[in-house]
Amino acid sequence: xxxxxxxxxxxxxxxxxxxxxxxxxxxxxxxxxxxxxxxxxxxxxxxxxxxxxxxxxxxxxxxxxxxxxxxxxxxxxxxxxxxxxxxxxxxxxxxxxxxxxxxxxxxxxxxxxxxxxxxxxxxxxxxxxxxxxxxxxxxxxxxxxxxxxxxxxxxxxxxxxxxxxxxxxxxxxxxxxxxxxxxxxxxxxxxxxxxxxxxxxxxxxxxxxxxxxxxxxxxxxxxxxxxxxx
Amino acid sequence: xxxxxxxxxxxxxxxxxxxxxxxxxxxxxxxxxxxxxxxxxxxxxxxxxxxxxxxxxxxxxxxxxxxxxxxxxxxxxxxxxxxxxxxxxxxxxxxxxxxxxxxxxxxxxxxxxxxxxxxxxxxxxxxxxxxxxxxxxxxxxxxxxxxxxxxxxxxxxxxxxxxxxxxxxxxxxxxxxxxxxxxxxxxxxxxxxxxxxxxxxxxxxxxxxxxxxxxxxxxxxxxxxxxxxxxxxxxxxxxxxxxxxxxx
Numbered sequence: 097x098x099x100x101x102x103x104x105x106x107x108x109x110x111x112x113x114x115x116x117x118x119x120x121x122x123x124x125x126x127x128x129x130x131x132x133x134x135x136x137x138x139x140x141x142x143x144x145x146x147x148x149x150x151x152x153x154x155x156x157x158x159x160x161x162x163x164x165x166x167x168x169x170x171x172x173x174x175x176x177x178x179x180x181x182x183x184x185x186x187x188x189x190x191x192x193x194x195x196x197x198x199x200x201x202x203x204x205x206x207x208x209x210x211x212x213x214x215x216x217x218x219x220x221x222x223x224x225x226x227x228x229x230x231x232x233x234x235x236x237x238x239x240x241x242x243x244x245x246x247x248x249x250x251x252x253x254x255x256x257x258x259x260x261x262x263x264x265x266x267x268x269x270x271x272x273x274x275x276x277x278x279x280x281x282x283x284x285x286x287x288x289x290x291x292x293x294x295x296x297x298x299x300x301x302x303x304x305x306x307x308x309x310x311x312x313x314x315x316x317x318x319x320x321x322x323x324x325x326x
Numbered sequence: 327x328x329x330x331x332x333x334x335x336x337x338x339x340x341x342x343x344x345x346x347x348x349x350x351x352x353x354x355x356x357x358x359x360x361x362x363x364x365x366x367x368x369x370x371x372x373x374x375x376x377x378x379x380x381x382x383x384x385x386x387x388x389x390x391x392x393x394x395x396x397x398x399x400x401x402x403x404x405x406x407x408x409x410x411x412x413x414x415x416x417x418x419x420x421x422x423x424x425x426x427x428x429x430x431x432x433x434x435x436x437x438x439x440x441x442x443x444x445x446x447x448x449x450x451x452x453x454x455x456x457x458x459x460x461x462x463x464x465x466x467x468x469x470x471x472x473x474x475x476x477x478x479x480x481x482x483x484x485x486x487x488x489x490x491x492x493x494x495x496x497x498x499x500x501x502x503x504x505x506x507x508x509x510x511x512x513x514x515x516x517x518x519x520x521x522x523x524x525x526x527x528x529x530x531x532x533x534x535x536x537x538x539x540x541x542x543x544x545x546x547x548x549x550x551x552x553x554x555x556x557x558x559x560x561x562x563x564x565x566x567x568x569x570x571x572x573x574x
Contacts, residue, residue, distance in 0.1 A: 122464065167556070228383065287563060316514040319522075
């Protein structure tokens with residue numbers, strides 16, 4: 097990955113990272129948007145779209161309620177897209193193997209995102225105390241500007257997460273992929289079924305409506321059988 | 327003294343940055359102050375302005391989209407207060423009473439209802455390889471999102487504290503349940519389509535795809551036992567790889 101590509105993907109990571117919490121929340125931070133966007137700037141939008149589709153369901157049921165910090169699926173999507181492109185370019189691996197390996201590396205590394213996010217929110221605690229001092233001094237404009245500094249904290253947190261996932265992930269993939277790819281090849285596209293099924297299970301666990309599993313099973317079975325018959 | 331349109335518009339635009347300095351101590355307090363700032367500076371001056379800023383530095387946390395009616399109604403409250411009119415609740419009391427119920431409604435409706443439904447719909451486009459998927463998701467999600475932001479803010483400002491009754495009449499928790507039911511049906515169809523297409527690619531009879539159902543039940547059971555998504559994905563991949571190593 098060149099410096100220009102890293103910078104472009106980093107820009108997408110920061111923009112989408114800010115959308116997660118601090119800025120507008122138009123949901124460009126969702127994997128189904130963030131990953132194709134990262135893929136687009138790196139010249140592989142379809143690969144990004146596939147990564148986004150695989151990651152989207154996994155934490156969709158997790159609600160960002162109160163002080164909880166959900167796993168950073170935005171940086172998994174952006175970083176995973178960068179890693180998938182890197183892995184696909186580094187050898188003649190099949191598409192499902194490149195995708196599965198990229199996500200296997202990106203997902204644990206993105207746990208760092210929760211730590212960086214926590215640090216950004218702690219830094220904002222200090223911001224609150226600073227703003228109170230401005231208010232006592234009657235500096236009203238400084239009070240309002242102080243609030244905007246929080247954006248910098250969240251942007252730095254998003255960039256650091258992206259740097260860990262992509263930077264450290266590239267190093268890990270260089271060492272790990274040649275060793276394990278051959279073991280994954282026989283499974284082919286079956287590797288990819290793990291992601292939507294786990295995502296569906298997590299949503300069914302967290303969604304609070306009556307008979308959700310019955311509804312899901314009926315929908316699944318009827319759709320599969322209809323597709324088979326047609 | 328009525329707030330002019332451009333001040334209201336500034337407050338509305340600033341409300342999109344409500345969570346820019348979200349913090350553990352007082353959560354969205356600085357965001358509320360930032361959004362209200364232009365209106366407070368128009369309504370008050372000197373010691374009264376300082377007191378008004380201080381009022382809004384207290385703890386505040388609600389759903390970011392549902393903050394629109396709260397901010398609109400709070401602006402109306404401040405306007406009445408600055409004009410010397412009597413208000414039924416103090417600004418602090420009103421915000422304190424309303425933030426938690428609105429947070430619950432917003433979480434269930436937008437995070438639990440609209441977002442999964444929009445995502446599941448968009449994923450059908452994604453699995454068919456259409457780059458329209460992100461646009462479909464953004465359009466489906468942001469239509470109700472922007473409606474709540476705009477309608478909520480101006481309705482809140484026009485109705486003041488009685489915006490609570492207006493929101494109550496919309497029966498938003500019931501709407502959230504309908505969205506969730508729709509999500510489950512789409513999720514079932516989506517999972518079936520993915521299973522069917524992978525069976526096709528691997529040359530397996532699609533009827534075997536029904537085995538995905540017990541696999542999903544097992545994953546639900548394991549997640550209820552406290553296993554994380556990350557662990558389940560890694561373990562699932564490990565199982566698939568091991569199975570095909572043994573078979574081949």
